[in-house]
Amino acid sequence: MTFEFTKMHGLGNDYLFIDGATQAVDDPAELSRRMTHRHLGVGADGIILVLPSDTAAFAMRIFNADGSEADTVATGLRCFAKYVFERGMTAKTDFVIDTLAGPNRVVLELKNGAVTSVRSNMGEPRFDRREIPMVGPPGRVIEEPLDVDGETYLITCANIGNPHTVIFVEDATAVPLADIGPAIERHPAFPQRTNVEFVKVIDRQNIVMRIWERGSGITMASGSGSCGAALASMVTGRTERRVTVHLVYGELIIEWAEDGLVYQEGPATEVFTGVWPE
Numbered sequence: 269m270t271f272e273f274t275k276m277h278g279l280g281n282d283y284l285f286i287d288g289a290t291q292a293v294d295d296p297a298e299l300s301r302r303m304t305h306r307h308l309g310v311g312a313d314g315i316i317l318v319l320p321s322d323t324a325a326f327a328m329r330i331f332n333a334d335g336s337e338a339d340t341v342a343t344g345l346r347c348f349a350k351y352v353f354e355r356g357m358t359a360k361t362d363f364v365i366d367t368l369a370g371p372n373r374v375v376l377e378l379k380n381g382a383v384t385s386v387r388s389n390m391g392e393p394r395f396d397r398r399e400i401p402m403v404g405p406p407g408r409v410i411e412e413p414l415d416v417d418g419e420t421y422l423i424t425c426a427n428i429g430n431p432h433t434v435i436f437v438e439d440a441t442a443v444p445l446a447d448i449g450p451a452i453e454r455h456p457a458f459p460q461r462t463n464v465e466f467v468k469v470i471d472r473q474n475i476v477m478r479i480w481e482r483g484s485g486i487t488m489a490s491g492s493g494s495c496g497a498a499l500a501s502m503v504t505g506r507t508e509r510r511v512t513v514h515l516v517y518g519e520l521i522i523e524w525a526e527d528g529l530v531y532q533e534g535p536a537t538e539v540f541t542g543v544w545p546e
Contacts, residue, residue, distance in 0.1 A: 269546045273303070273310070275539040276351060278343035280488025280517040281313055282539070285351050288317035288329070297335035303544055304333040310542065313484040316344050318351065324366040325358060332483025340369035340429035342491020346386040346536040349374040353383055354538075369429030387533040390492065393499050393524070394427040401431070403457050411436075411504060416451050423452075424500040428530055430482070431462040432496025436506070440468040440478045449480025463490070465497040469506045476514045489515040491532050498522035499530065 271293070274285045284303055286293060293299055296317060304312040314332045321327035328348050330338040348365055352358050353376055361376040370391060377385040394400075395408045402409060402425060409425040414433075424434045433452060437443055443466040452464045461482045468476040479493040480486060487493075494513040501507040502524055510523040520534040 271299075271544045271546065272541065273315075273544055274351060274541045275310060275312060276347035276536060277539060278346050278489060278491060278534060278536050279515050279520070281343040281490055282311075283330075283341075283344050283347060284310055284312045284315045285347065286315060286317055288319045293317060296329065296331050297337065299546075300331035300333065301335045310544070313481065313487050314338070314341070314344075316341075316348060318348065318357075321366040324371050325360070325363040326352060327366040329368070332481075333485070334483045336483040337368070338430060338483065340367040340372065340390075340492065342388060342390060342429075342493075342495060342532050343489060343536075344491075345372050345374055345388045346491065346532075346534060349376055349386045349388070350383040350536040350538065367429070383536065385533060385535055387531055388491075390428050390495055390530040390532055392528050393495075393530055395425070395499075395503065397425070400425045400427050400462070401459055402462075403459065408503070414452070414455065414457060416448070416455060421448075421452070424504055425462075426496050426499040426503070428492055428495045428499065430492055431458065431460060432465060432493060432500070433458070433462045434465045434467055434497055434500035436500075436504075437466050437468060440466045440476045443478060445478060445480050445486050449486065453480060453482050463493055463496065465490075465493050465500075467497045467501060469501060470514075472507045473510070474512050474514065475501055475507065478516075488517055489520070491520060491534065494520045495522050495530050495532055499524060
């Protein structure tokens, strides 16, 4: 059996899309481990299955490069919206995608019939420790010391469909992600592991972020990671409630709006289609 797939990315955060409605994937976790390998497979941060939904326009399932299943992924939402619209699977430019974290509304911006940008509703953020989840007493985790291999980091945590742990630094681009990231991701304080973001605040409207993504490792960008980084910057009083997040290959706009919901806006790009032999 073979699988047709499409590789897409949002600012370098890349995923392999498979139409699960027409192609049965029996073991998506194992398939993701094989397909996403940077040397022995196609190479990606994960695979995303495009599926029908009883309650929304579509449903998506996300499997990280290590085979673990993610509740949601903001970059994947943007790419998903472009994938289904440009293949004629929907004519709507405003619709809902169902994820394990709940429904996400996406609004598409078009130019000459092509999707150039997607704004998605990421829902209401959660900050209480038990909702991250993180061990310890109730309350928010705001610049709390965390001991990691003998070093102490001040962490701020948020959940926006998945957990995020943010550390403010002088230079986010100089952090040894491969050394620190996995140690925090799998720290005993996080029973479901965590994404890890290092953030440099430029001013009240701009931040630089680098990420170690739970289940995928170093990624060039992350929509939900950008949301987590922005929210941590906001709740600690470092920025306004609308910020530009500067990533390796571009920028995302994150807004914590007056309605209490978080919105992320940015591009999605199709790279190529192919066939994976099983």
